[in-house]
């Protein structure tokens with residue numbers, strides 16, 4: 001990889017196992033993220049995605065390895081890396097505006113109250129919540145709360161945006177709208193984003209690269225899928241693109257079978273280097289995976305069915 | 320839907336009160352009738368007890384006495400004859416002094432215990448041993464070391480109100496949601512600012528619950544403490560009136576103690592509603 005703005009270098013995380021010894025959640029992860037790139041990590045619940053994101057945020061430390069951001073090893077949380085939490089994590093005693101203003105005041109402690117509030121209001125407006133700025137989180141819907149979370153993260157002009165399943169708690173309609181908004185903002189500002197998701201379509205719509213993680217314990221980055229869809233894609237036309245189904249099938253096939261059998265593939269002699277997980281373009285035939293492939297192709301209608309069934313099963317495990 | 324049930328509950332309350340007062344009145348008037356039947360006995364009692372007030376007073380006597388106290392709560396006619404309002408004032412001042420001291424100690428210490436697992440473990444054995452000691456057991460020690468009865472009473476209030484506040488503060492602080500702490504951490508908020516802008520508001524409902532328990536205990540204990548140290552205060556008033564065999568005054572004082580206790584509790588309940596946030 002050329003530009004490594006974020007460079008994950010051989011990190012692992014182990015917890016003491018109940019019966020003595022340790023459980024290694026994930027092991028020897030290497031990944032580079034270029035400036036302005038949108039990377040999504042997808043993998044089953046419990047494989048350590050949140051732990052990786054927390055390490056990037058500086059909230060957790062790896063058992064071994066380092067993460068380097070812009071040439072400096074991460075030593076703790078930083079205002080340069082904003083986090084959008086899965087559970088929105090708004091302070092319930094502050095209004096929507098108050099929550100955003102708290103972040104702005106932390107970022108620019110010398111600013112006057114007026115400057116802070118103007119900047120916070122701009123972020124609130126960006127996510128379309130100006131009518132609800134004075135409401136407390138308890139008076140906001142799930143989607144509005146997550147909007148405030150997004151506004152709070154964007155308000156501090158972060159260099160990197162870290163998102164942990166930001167839309168998973170929302171209904172489908174709200175999720176779609178918020179995905180559009182986030183995509184617009186990120187495309188416009190060239191934001192570097194590291195997102196965790198278990199929603200295949202979300203990853204396909206939003207990400208430039210989709211990182212596939214195998215199941216834990218001892219989870220690895222099996223491969224990095226390059227999104228072949230055009231940058232100008234919209235949520236309503238992604239599924240019309242010829243590359244969409246091969247891409248989607250490839251990811252779903254990974255989640256259904258290969259995330260479990262990957263170690264077997266390696267044992268069977270599949271060439272793979274932890275430091276350089278293969279970049280895969282599922283559309284180009286020569287890059288097609290070596291292992292047992294797709295769910296019986298079938299008419300496209302059936303393939304669409306496969307997705308929701310899988311994501312629901314995963315969702316149950318996540319929540 | 321709540322209005323009717325409030326109204327009905329009020330009606331039942333009133334009914335219970337009236338029934339109780341009536342029963343009280345009838346029992347007592349019957350009793351004094353028996354006493355009138357035995358004038359010699361009554362005379363004997365009248366002589367041995369200063370004013371013949373040994374008879375159980377009825378609700379009307381208590382009402383009249385209460386009205387008398389309410390009309391003139393702040394008179395001073397000698398060391399042992401001081402208005403009920405002044406006695407109450409003394410008690411409330413002592414409770415406030417001991418309680419504020421306890422707050423000043425318990426809340427910062429509770430923060431320390433809640434934020435530091437090390438201090439939490441280190442101080443735990445002391446708290447476990449000190450907490451179950453009856454506050455009055457400290458009284459002799461306090462009198463001996465402080466050598467001032469008023470200050471000793473304040474100390475006893477301090478020692479009894481410190482524990483619920485300390486334990487609740489420590490618990491509230493230790494159990495602030497991890498995600499709120501993480502928000503502060505990702506925003507690089509310093510320890511001091513974090514304590515005031517995240518931990519304090521998050522733990523405030525729990526802290527105020529501890530304060531409410533404390534004020535209740537303090538008000539229970541002040542009466543007993545003042546019976547012991549004497550001089551002034553509503554506890555001393557009760558004991559003094561018992562020695563005067565003025566049961567009417569004792570009952571009046573009991574009523575007043577209950578009402579003031581309720582008001583103190585309501586005050587803290589209101590504070591609790593102020594700091595509670597909906598989630």
Ligand SMILES: Nc1ncnc2c1ncn2[C@@H]1O[C@H](COP(=O)(O)OP(=O)(O)O)[C@@H](O)[C@H]1O
Pocket residue numbers: 015016025044045046047048049050051052216
């Ligand atoms: N404090 C901890 N102690 C022990 N195990 C933990 C701890 N935190 C997380 N884990 C384990 O680490 C694994 C990865 O967790 P997480 O990163 O939340 O996974 P994901 O986000 O992919 O669902 C899980 O199996 C979880 O049980």
Ligand SMILES: [Mg+2]
Pocket residue numbers: 049050
């Ligand atoms: Mg997770």
